[in-house]
Amino acid sequence: MLKKSDPRAVRTKEMIKDAVFELLKEGILLNQLTVQKITKQATLNRTTFYLHYEDINHLLNELVQEIFSEVTEKIKDLNVTHKLSKKNDLIELLNYLASQKHFLKLLFQFEQFEKVLFELMKNLIEMRRFNSMHVSSKSIVDSQIKSASIVGVITWWLKDGAHLSAQFIADQIHLMYRA
Template identity: 50%
Template sequence: MTFKEDPRAIRTQEMLKEALLTLLQEGHSLHQISIQTLTQKAKLNRTTFYLHYQNINELKEHLINDILQALTDKIEALNSIFDRNRKEHLIQLLDYLVEQRNSILALVQFEQVEQHLLLLMKDLIVNRRSQSKNIGRKIIVDPDIKTASIVGIIMWWLKDGLHLDSAYIAEQINLMYRS
């Protein structure tokens, strides 16, 4: 017999995650957020919170896992693409990151978010290099350095560079890091 979660429970969990994300986006640090503040923001009561989570850290972990899973799915999809449309797929990833900008910037304060992004991008770079037609070519830039550079560019862009569109950023990344 398979277990199917109650849609009301799923909706309540989403309301709590959204409330936490909103509070983080408003500039509250995690240790400043009380269960009372969180449940008021979600328009729920404290008892409802404790039916789903033991504490705010557990809620934070679920929120981060949801966002990281979506990000993982997007970046891993790029691993299977080895055609001439790489730039288009990079633009789609960058567009997705812009859509998720507020969430990413609110959660980047938690080290695991940036570490996860670094690991995903490094896997993408290493995979692309292993699939490259230039197998015999000498690798000049270490994957860790290349990864840190790309993630740094993306984070700068999300924080301060949105006056530049995703196509421009994709072109700059392609020019800097052809491999």
């Protein structure tokens, strides 16, 4: 039998996580986060924080895992979705990433984010190719190059190019890789 989560504990954890994201939005870097800053932002006391997390690293690891899971699921969904064109799938993914920008800001501070995003994009490209039966001997290297450049474009867009629409970025990526 599954243990039910206490709604108060869930709400408190959400308050703590929201406080972290608010602090990041304000320009606080990960290495500047303290329990005191987080609890002050969340209007909670330190004891409450420690009821839910061992330390800041425990909190950050939980946040990172949640965000990775959400991004992974969204990209995996594109592997099984055939209702949209490749370009529309990309626009949908970019819109999703833009909507999660404040969460992704946390991940940009972890080197593993780009590695995970690279692997997810490479798997997406390879799955699409496999399903389309247009596989050539250069596809393996080609998919790695395409994945790296797409991840680079997406990362730049989320960090510095937010003034450009998802449609525009998808158009530019589509122009670079029509296949």
